[in-house]
Amino acid sequence: MTKPSERCKRLLAVAAAGGALAAAVTAAVPASAASAPIQRIQLLAFNDFHGNLEPPSGSGGRIQTGTSSTGAAVNVDAGGAAYLSTHLKALRAGERDSFTVSSGDLIGASPLLSAAFHDEPTIEAHNLMDVDLGVVGNHEFDEGVAELLRIQKGGCIRDGEGANNQNSCPAKDLGGKRFRGADFPYLAANVEYTATGRTILSATHVEKFHQGAKVGFIGVVTKTTPSIVTASGVAGLTFTDEADTINRYAAQLQAQGVQAIVAVIHEGGSQAGLYNACSNLNGAVLDLNNRISPSVDVLLNAHTHAGYNCKLNDPAGNPRVVVQGASAGRLISEVDLAFDRRTGDINRAQTTATNHVVTRTVPADPAITGLIARYQGYLGPIASRELGSISADLVRATSPAGEAPLSNVLADAAKADASVQGNGPVEIGFINPGGVRADLPFAPDGVVQYGEAFSVQPFSNYNVSKTLKGSDLKAVLEQQFDNPGAGQNRILGVSGLTYSWSDSAPKGSKVSNVLVNGQPLDLSRSYRVAGNNFLLEGGDNFTAFAQGTAPLYGGLDIEAFASYLEANSPLAPPALDRITRLP
Template sequence: MKKLLLAFTVLALPGCASTRMANEAVAPIDIRIIGMNDFHGHLDPPKATIEATDASGAKVRIPSGGVAYLASAIDYLKADAPNNVVVAAGDLIGASPLSSSLFLDEPSIMAMGMVGLEFNAVGNHEFDRGTEELLRMQSGGCDKFTQSEPCRVDKPFPGAKFKMLAANTKKADGSTLFPPFALKNFGAGKTQVTVGFIGMTLEGTSNLVSAGRIKGISFADEADTANALVPQLKAAGADVIVVLVHEGANNSGDINNPKCDGVSGTLFPILDRLDPAVDVVVSGHTHQSYVCDYSHINPARPILLTSAGSRGQVVTGIDLKVDARTGKVLSKSARNIVVQSEAFSNARGEVPLVEGFPVFAPRADLAALASRYREAAKTEANRVVGTLAGPATRDRGKTGESILGNLIADAQLAATAGAENGGAQIAFMNPDGIRADIFPGTDGQVTFGSVFAAQPFGNTLITKTLTGKQIIGVLEQQLNNPDWYRILSPSSGFRFGYDLSRPIGQRIVFATLNGVPLDANASYRVTVSDFLSNGGDGFSVFKDGTNPAVGPTDLEAFMAWLSRGGITALPSLGRVENKTPQ
């Protein structure tokens, strides 16, 4: 709330102490917002790197992540900033590694409280297990809302120490699932500054979550929602307004370039419509790292925009200097800090630590939590469930298909091909549903942990009847968004080609089943996950399919395919052709 200024006269005496005292009394207040997003339950280091620029200007790959190291990085950012707050822009849970997901992400919720998180804007993955289970994540307890048993390690589950915010997540009666905003005060008395935080997920969340898990829930426009709340926040005393939103941008440039070089994406039209009173936007969803002074894009919207990658590999320090008399932000800046953790090795070789960047030590309490849940999951994670002839990766190449995507599609077709299981002729796997590569161990052995990491959602397979024309419509929908082509991996026997130089809606140039072109008027049985069946990832045509048959879960189908006996061969590529003129 703006401070009441008292008018008084100061004598102009040499070295007057009264003037110095007056200046001290109205000194600006410094506030540090510590931002993160898309943690996705990565308690342990993900054995992945972040690209950054070193002091010489060279690009380097830095091993990073792990919640114990993230906690130390956050402590580092707090150390010289007594006025601080830790916030997140969603997807803290969901699509998580086994040590978290096997336990319904309870340890990740507890970990986020331990690192000092205060406010989180729910993202689409927070809804993966349904709204009732999400509410349990906030309030705690051991009520069972999924097939998995809650409170298997810590009982009772205490729930989140932080507040979830969901301004544009509306229930049928118009109320929000969680509070729309929160306030935090810094300083005291006449020098107190209040920061308001609005939390939102992306409006398109309903396209990313199975419909049955968000029954009765709708997601409103992000800019309209935030703008409607600005007067309420001002009336409640907010001097500074920060939006936490689970929507983001892409970045082909450096992670710390405030001029926004290389930053673009679907978040920009939202920023262009935001009330100018918004000072900072902490974003997520795209798993990209960036710092962007948006005035370089739109001078009428001098918003400081940030994002901190994913999996706890990056954390953002956002510094605000605020006039304590007027509540006006005098300056704002941000820097992404890479959470350099520990060296590792993978199939490509050794990945060492990088000099010139901070190396964080694991914080003992978070290391103990991660270890406790890792040990609890170990027996299940190490169970051998099948074989593979070699690595199955998500590498999409020039056409968009992947070996792992094709492998999963083949498994889903096999699980639903029998008349009693749906009579499927074709199966499609969406790339965003594959979350990790699979590297077999000794003698080609594949463990449950690696299979689960690749397919952590527990989706149910649905087989529907679609016409040839509808299948072509599905394939066209892969190519509608130039910022994010979602090329489906088809099962064996199905092939298609596309030409991106043609108009949207006319880009599929051929589609065949067992060498025969699809008949627009013929009917085909097609298997997809229940997520896709309900129109997920923008594939709305799947919703128009008829005569649905419910099959096994995607995980069950995959494990059955890998355990048929002998070494499971890897599928070849070539089911998808990019016919765009080069």
């Protein structure tokens, strides 16, 4: 177990300064008799866990299971590593052939309990859960490829570098143990070193089951990763097309005699129905399914945090399972693979899938609860440290113009951050909506603890200021409405800036009446702006930010947020008067 790195130390320093499974689980299928042609292989998958060791709260900790007679949603509490482990064990009970997959974003954007220790507790928990295989998600690159390789292989962090170096830390760290890495292999078939074309991790995995049955797995991450991860996190890497990569490796597996193939894809879609439905499925998954070879029998999805259970026709017109299990360990996708021993392939007609809710009405796995308690002890009083107070809920929900109270506060905090003022006073602050991960509730008494603030901004990005021309600022604002891959308008939180935008105006001309601190935007003048390094390096396809000059990197964004809370307590929700929507 490593000692906290400098980034971890800074996180800690700022805080210190300021019912039964039976109803939910289908009966296990008995192992095939030696003479039966069909051999049952159980595949269990979950995705987008994001370090949620403790049960997630709010809407992110529930699954809708139905609708009441009055039309209200019926929800159940779901998730939590100790409950996830119990459900996995119950599903595996009686199964001779079972295989468990994490489909990406197992780590990253994690709560403080995991993030303060570089997500090592999450990896340890999933080692205890007997996960067999992992696939990289975009958040596995949040701290760069060197840190991802350390997560895989184990070892200690060299402060300031994040390098995988076994000799960079003392022999004994937290709890007298070194971090040994993931017991399961990670796959990254479409992530290559640009200089060599070599994949950063294995592309495929072949699992051998009893009676000689073999199933091949191919793991890929969304090709959009470079636009949704900090530039430093993916420097020197190339992300190839998901479907093209899967088809290439599927052909290689077949050439090796492996006919049963599962693609684990950290990309997906969404649908309108409940978690086991497939109603009006949309998103990238449709294009992928249409382009992925018929030789691939199952598509396990992730990334979009949706629950769905579909059978879609492949390019040859044959139905195949396409399934995703929401996020944060709230659902387990169980695929009952019908392996035909005569052909070595999957019988699609007899292969089914079910999404199971990870309820909290079962006993918690004591091994996982013990691990969580141990790390809670290491964390000490940090999470409960009081930073200040708020006078009402600060929420992410937006006005019709796209403005959110909490986004306004975080943009204000970025603008006020003393650590980025060195190259001149900052006039404008920005925050990307994807960087705001949780609401900040008033209950029970308005006091904001460090753990709550960290849940709002868990990425540990650095704040940075840059100098932008007024014309570049105008381009940034227009890019909110012409954002490839966003699927919708992506409205930034702003501070020191007001403007109007028109729904009916053409792209590139939607924004008008831009004022900077009350004065009209001068397209030829230079302005100093601040925000997190992900956004100001061009993340989320806001490429105009990359035109900025004279960057000054300051402290972590959570530090700025904590300081702003302390300086402005009690903090009231700001007025939603910075963005005006026109017809």
